[in-house]
Amino acid sequence: MRFGYSNTCLEHDPGPRHPETPDRLRAIREGLKRKHGVEYVEADPASFETIAGVHDRSYLEDVREFCADGGGNWDPDTTAVEETWDAVRMSAGLACWAADRALDGDDGRETPFSIGRPPGHHAIYDDAMGFCFVNNVAVAAQWALDADAYDVDRVAIVDWDVHHGNGTQDIFYDREDVFVVSVHEAGLYPGTGAVEETGAGDGEGTTMNVPMPAGAADSGYVAAFERAIVPALEGYDPDLVLVSAGFDAHRHDPISRIRLTSEAYALLTDRIRSLATSVDAGLGFVLEGGYGLEVLAECVALVHETFDGRDPLGPDDEVNEKVTELLEEVVAVHGLE
Incomplete structure (x- = not known):
C-alpha cells in the first residue's frame, strides 16, 4: 500500500497520559519496516476553505486561535497544543490525498491509506470531541464530491472503529450523496448510533448503524459485512x-x-476490497482510533499485507445469538430482506 504520512502529525501531543499519542504513528511505521511494498507519501495540508466544506467557519477560527494561544483542554478528552492546528490541517490533507489517489485509480498494492492524526470521526459540524478537531474522512468525502477532476456523485464511508462515528453521521445525516456506515460497540462513547438512526430528509436510508453487543467477535463482524x-x-x-x-x-x-483478533481486520479489508471492485469504486483508508500500540501496528500491517497478496484466514467462531438478532433488525430496518 501507499501510506500518506507526515511528521507534522507527530507535533500534536496531548500529553504523556493521553491515549491518542504520537507514538501511535511511530508504532505503525515500526511495524511496517519489514513489510514488502510499503511506500510513504507526504501530502499538502488541507486549506481552511477545504475543511470549511464540512465544518462551521467560526468554529474553525476558534480552533485556530485556541492553538495559536497555546492550546489546552478543549474538553476533558480533547486537548491541543500550539502545533495542533498544523497537525489538524495535515491530517485532513492526508485524507484528501487518499481520496484523490483512490479516484485516480490507485488500487491493489498502491491502495492509499492515510495515517494522519489527530483522528476525526467524532468531530461534528461545529465542535470538537473525542480526541477529534476536524473530521478528516468527511473533509475527504466532500473534497471528492467537489473535485472538478472527478465525476463523483456518491461516496460511501465505512467506519469500523469501535466507537460510533457520530461526527461523520452528524455532518451527512440529511444528505443522499454520502452513505455513512458505522459498526461499533453498543453503549460505548459517545452513546449514539442506534439501528433506528437511518438519516433524515433527503438522507433517509443513507445512514446505517450496526451497534455490536459487547463480546462480539470476528464471525459477527464478518456476518455484518x-x-x-x-x-x-x-x-x-x-x-x-x-x-x-x-x-x-x-x-x-x-x-x-x-473481541476482534488481528485477523479480523484482514477479513474486513478483503470484504471492502471486493465491494469496491464490484461497484467499480475507488477505495481509500483513513486512520481513526487504536490505542494498544503493538496491536495497532499489527492490524495496519495486516491491512497492508491483504493488498500485498496475503489471503486472510476465516473466523473460527460462531456468530452469537445477540449478533444474529441485531443483524436481523438492521436488515429489516434497511429493507434488505
Whole structure:
C-alpha cells in the first residue's frame, strides 16, 4: 500500500497520559519496516476553505486561535497544543490525498491509506470531541464530491472503529450523496448510533448503524459485512469508498469490550476490497482510533499485507445469538430482506 504520512502529525501531543499519542504513528511505521511494498507519501495540508466544506467557519477560527494561544483542554478528552492546528490541517490533507489517489485509480498494492492524526470521526459540524478537531474522512468525502477532476456523485464511508462515528453521521445525516456506515460497540462513547438512526430528509436510508453487543467477535463482524453492509452499499453504488479505519475493537485494545483478533481486520479489508471492485469504486483508508500500540501496528500491517497478496484466514467462531438478532433488525430496518 501507499501510506500518506507526515511528521507534522507527530507535533500534536496531548500529553504523556493521553491515549491518542504520537507514538501511535511511530508504532505503525515500526511495524511496517519489514513489510514488502510499503511506500510513504507526504501530502499538502488541507486549506481552511477545504475543511470549511464540512465544518462551521467560526468554529474553525476558534480552533485556530485556541492553538495559536497555546492550546489546552478543549474538553476533558480533547486537548491541543500550539502545533495542533498544523497537525489538524495535515491530517485532513492526508485524507484528501487518499481520496484523490483512490479516484485516480490507485488500487491493489498502491491502495492509499492515510495515517494522519489527530483522528476525526467524532468531530461534528461545529465542535470538537473525542480526541477529534476536524473530521478528516468527511473533509475527504466532500473534497471528492467537489473535485472538478472527478465525476463523483456518491461516496460511501465505512467506519469500523469501535466507537460510533457520530461526527461523520452528524455532518451527512440529511444528505443522499454520502452513505455513512458505522459498526461499533453498543453503549460505548459517545452513546449514539442506534439501528433506528437511518438519516433524515433527503438522507433517509443513507445512514446505517450496526451497534455490536459487547463480546462480539470476528464471525459477527464478518456476518455484518456480508448480510447488511455490503448489500446496502452495492445497492447504493458509490463512486468512492472511504474506510474510517480504527483498530480499537481489537480484543487487546484497552478501550473496548469487542473481541476482534488481528485477523479480523484482514477479513474486513478483503470484504471492502471486493465491494469496491464490484461497484467499480475507488477505495481509500483513513486512520481513526487504536490505542494498544503493538496491536495497532499489527492490524495496519495486516491491512497492508491483504493488498500485498496475503489471503486472510476465516473466523473460527460462531456468530452469537445477540449478533444474529441485531443483524436481523438492521436488515429489516434497511429493507434488505
